[in-house]
Amino acid sequence: MISAPRRRIATALASAALGLTLLTGCSDDVSCGLDQCTVSIARETNAKVEVLGVEAKFVSADENTVTVDIAGEQIQLTKGQQAVDVGGLQVSLASVTSDAIQLEVSR
Template sequence: MVVPAFASVSYPWRVTNFPPNPLRRTAGLLAGLALGAALLAGCSSEGASTDCGLDACTVTFDRGVEASATILGVETRLVGAEGDQVTVEVAGEQLSLTIGQQAAEVAGFSVTLDGVTDQQVKIRVARNPGS
């Protein structure tokens, strides 16, 4: 087999994919795990479940129990619910919410009522931009 002379020419603009550096891969994995652990450590709940992102959380409170959750550095608590009106406490302030109502503002957060059933109350707490 004859190999043409130009076959051994190196092209400087050609991108070569080198195998990933194991140290870099491990460092990236550890950084991701640390971030995930930090996010999870910032949430705790009793009688409630949380689903959090970086700047917002959805809290689902169980009705009929002392339900509370600490999210995004603030405590939220279900005070009461009657019909489609719910009273919650967020960052020490009580808010009355109804479905479809504009978000209530408290302590740099906006709070909305996402749903009410006989079993649960679901609210969304989001950081206000610039807060």
């Protein structure tokens, strides 16, 4: 049987390893913390990034709504809307500018 202090250390090490795994899944257009990533995608045809092992691709946008393809599934996101579950991730729209969209992504 594992003692309580060893169990806490093992849990802490496992959490740290998971955090590093999540961080290494990020690119230049993706900024990650331990449990959430902010993703910027250019508003241009075929613009895409990879986040947490899943491809996110820009499809279209207007002032408040964007359509993105996440893990092969097209979804529409609106500013202020709660996160949508897609491809095993929670995705929400953070902002829309004339140049890019910004998504919040978490597991």
